[in-house]
Amino acid sequence: TSSVVETDVLIVGSGPAGASSALALSTLGISNMMITKYRWTANTPRAHITNQRAMEFFRDMGIEEQVLADATPHELIGDTVFCTSIAGEEIGRILTWGTHPARHADYQLASPTLNCDIPQNYLEPILVKNATMRGTQTRFSSEYISHTQDADGVTTQVLDRVTGVEYTVRSKYLIGADGARSLVADEIGLPFEGQMDIAGSMNITFKADIEEQVGHRPSVLYWVVQPGSNVGGIGAGLVRMVRPWNEWLIVWGYDINQPAPVVDTAAATQIVRNLLGMPELEVEITGTSLWGNNEYFATHLQKGRVFCAGDAIHRHPPSNGLGSNTSVQDSYNLAWKLAAVIRGQAGAELLETYSVERAPVARQIVTRANQSGREFGQLFEALGITTAKDEAEMIARIEERKDNTPAGAAKRAAIEAAMKIKNYEFNAHGVEMGQFYESSAVVSDGSTRPEPTRDPELYYQPSTVPGSPLPHVWVGSSQKKYSTLDLAPSTQFTIFTGLTGQAWADAAVDVAAKLGVTLKAVIIGPGLDTSDLYFDWARAREIDEDGVILVRPDKIIAWRSQSMVDDPAEALLGALASVLSRA
Numbered sequence: 145t146s147s148v149v150e151t152d153v154l155i156v157g158s159g160p161a162g163a164s165s166a167l168a169l170s171t172l173g174i175s176n177m178m179i180t181k182y183r184w185t186a187n188t189p190r191a192h193i194t195n196q197r198a199m200e201f202f203r204d205m206g207i208e209e210q211v212l213a214d215a216t217p218h219e220l221i222g223d224t225v226f227c228t229s230i231a232g233e234e235i236g237r238i239l240t241w242g243t244h245p246a247r248h249a250d251y252q253l254a255s256p257t258l259n260c261d262i263p264q265n266y267l268e269p270i271l272v273k274n275a276t277m278r279g280t281q282t283r284f285s286s287e288y289i290s291h292t293q294d295a296d297g298v299t300t301q302v303l304d305r306v307t308g309v310e311y312t313v314r315s316k317y318l319i320g321a322d323g324a325r326s327l328v329a330d331e332i333g334l335p336f337e338g339q340m341d342i343a344g345s346m347n348i349t350f351k352a353d354i355e356e357q358v359g360h361r362p363s364v365l366y367w368v369v370q371p372g373s374n375v376g377g378i379g380a381g382l383v384r385m386v387r388p389w390n391e392w393l394i395v396w397g398y399d400i401n402q403p404a405p406v407v408d409t410a411a412a413t414q415i416v417r418n419l420l421g422m423p424e425l426e427v428e429i430t431g432t433s434l435w436g437n438n439e440y441f442a443t444h445l446q447k448g449r450v451f452c453a454g455d456a457i458h459r460h461p462p463s464n465g466l467g468s469n470t471s472v473q474d475s476y477n478l479a480w481k482l483a484a485v486i487r488g489q490a491g492a493e494l495l496e497t498y499s500v501e502r503a504p505v506a507r508q509i510v511t512r513a514n515q516s517g518r519e520f521g522q523l524f525e526a527l528g529i530t531t532a533k534d535e536a537e538m539i540a541r542i543e544e545r546k547d548n549t550p551a552g553a554a555k556r557a558a559i560e561a562a563m564k565i566k567n568y569e570f571n572a573h574g575v576e577m578g579q580f581y582e583s584s585a586v587v588s589d590g591s592t593r594p595e596p597t598r599d600p601e602l603y604y605q606p607s608t609v610p611g612s613p614l615p616h617v618w619v620g621s622s623q624k625k626y627s628t629l630d631l632a633p634s635t636q637f638t639i640f641t642g643l644t645g646q647a648w649a650d651a652a653v654d655v656a657a658k659l660g661v662t663l664k665a666v667i668i669g670p671g672l673d674t675s676d677l678y679f680d681w682a683r684a685r686e687i688d689e690d691g692v693i694l695v696r697p698d699k700i701i702a703w704r705s706q707s708m709v710d711d712p713a714e715a716l717l718g719a720l721a722s723v724l725s726r727a
């Protein structure tokens with residue numbers, strides 16, 4: 145006997161992309177089922193740096209506290225060290241992820257929540273648990289085999305790996321969040337640019353308490369430049385904190401054109417002791433795994449009723465920590481659109497905007513992460529080790545940075561310059577926060593984005609030009625304080641206006657009824673529960689007090705009006721109908 149399971153959205157994969165889709169859809173009350181190949185979630189730490197945009201999604205979903213409870217906090221993640229070994233000499237440090245006092249204000253001003261470090265094997269269970277509690281049918285040991293789609297839906301073959309029995313799922317939509325080897329992306333023939341497997345990396349996880357070596361310079365990342373450690377001719381490895389300060393992961397490059405290295409416990413122990421510079425250290429090796437570095441992104445993300453998200457559409461090295469973060473945001477973008485179309489509140493064309501909005505992001509982050517990886521070359525050049533013949537010469541070249549000579553001074557200057565460039569990997573706040581969309585789900589008011597006043601990769605410049613993320617400021621009363629982001633949750637469309645914009649709020653009631661959507665008004669002004677406590681809203685809004693800003697469920701500004709108009713209901717109706725592909 146064969147049976148057909150029915151659901152509105154079938155999600156393949158329970159990684160950051162799939163589990164975030166499930167969580168967002170269940171939060172919106174959309175029936176969904178998530179299948180995943182293995183018995184449980186990610187079994188290695190994998191992605192970890194969790195940026196403010198991802199944290200804002202978790203905050204919106206009401207799970208920010210749960211994530212923070214399992215995370216290493218912002219204060220402990222940023223004293224990034226470059227050294228010849230953990231116990232050895234330092235080459236230099238860089239304060240990362242906004243922990244430099246001169247950068248910290250930028251991060252605090254940009255968001256109600258700060259970045260943190262949560263390893264993927266801690267994050268996924270939180271996402272999966274909350275999604276499942278809210279309604280997701282989660283099926284482990286369930287493998288996606290193939291699908292077909294027709295005008296009304298998608299029919300997917302799933303293998304239950306416990307029983308060995310195949311079954312069929314019939315859904316309205318399918319999300320392929322099945323990672324860097326995505327079958328779904330293959331099957332729908334997404335167009336890609338770039339290259340897979342350009343370099344090999346090995347992860348070694350281990351336990352060893354080294355607080356004495358690192359507690360005074362707390363960081364997630366300790367970069368070790370170590371001639372003789374035999375990697376890619378140069379010898380560089382990353383010692384990454386998983387749990388402070390007794391669980392670690394080493395990332396180690398290998399030549400992908402050679403047979404994959406075999407690393408047994410003895411070899412792994414030796415690598416750990418070398419990079420730590422602690423030959424006697426008691427080490428418990430807990431695992432090793434190999435993975436490929438890619439520079440590969442899809443230029444179109446969907447076909448008909450099938451969408452891909454996460455590593456399925458953007459594949460790149462961990463540099464900049466963008467993998468999991470971008471995967472979460474793909475899902476945030478897609479979930480409300482699917483919900484609106486499934487509920488009949490939006491035309492199916494709304495779904496086309498997923499690819500229009502997210503494909504440029506995929507290209508941008510894959511390019512950025514790979515460029516950051518390559519920019520490490522500048523440090524190796526500054527140290528003079530790229531042209532060294534052998535290990536002894538490399539060590540001598542690194543030592544030269546201490547010389548009391550003009551050449552020594554030149555080397556010191558070159559190292560300083562090379563380290564400065566690493567801000568584009570470790571403090572690229574603009575890349576993380578400044579995504580901007582142009583699509584039919586954004587209605588232009590004819591304005592253009594203000595010219596960036598600072599480097600747009602390093603610095604985020606909030607704006608209310610349609611297509612921008614809603615700027616964060618604190619508003620509230622003598623009793624309560626809210627972020628503007630808190631006032632625009634994913635379960636609704638939201639308008640923001642001021643006291644003289646009351647007519648917009650009245651119009652919103654009409655428009656909500658006409659379109660059958662949830663549209664709430666937030667009036668910011670004195671005497672209200674949402675007063676402009678610090679006058680920051682007046683400075684951030686870029687419109688007059690009687691203007692209006694319309695915000696989508698994913699907190700992107702959909703439209704704005706500079707000031708009051710003759711017929712606010714008509715203007716608002718026109719804008720929202722257009723966003724929903726109902727115009």
Ligand code: FDA
Pocket residue numbers: 156157158159160161162163179180181182188189190191192193264286287288289321322323324327347433434435453454455456461462463465466467468471
């Ligand atoms: P992800 O790969 O997490 O999830 C894919 C999901 O699909 C899994 O649940 C899998 O079981 C499921 N699946 C696959 N095929 C299936 C099928 N046929 N049927 C059913 N289910 C299927 N990033 C970073 O920023 N820092 C880092 O240090 C690392 N380190 C790292 C190490 C290793 C070993 C890997 C493989 C990857 C990293 N990454 C990383 C990348 C980071 O992990 C990645 O960007 C995110 O996990 C992407 O999330 P997704 O949900 O898109 O895919």
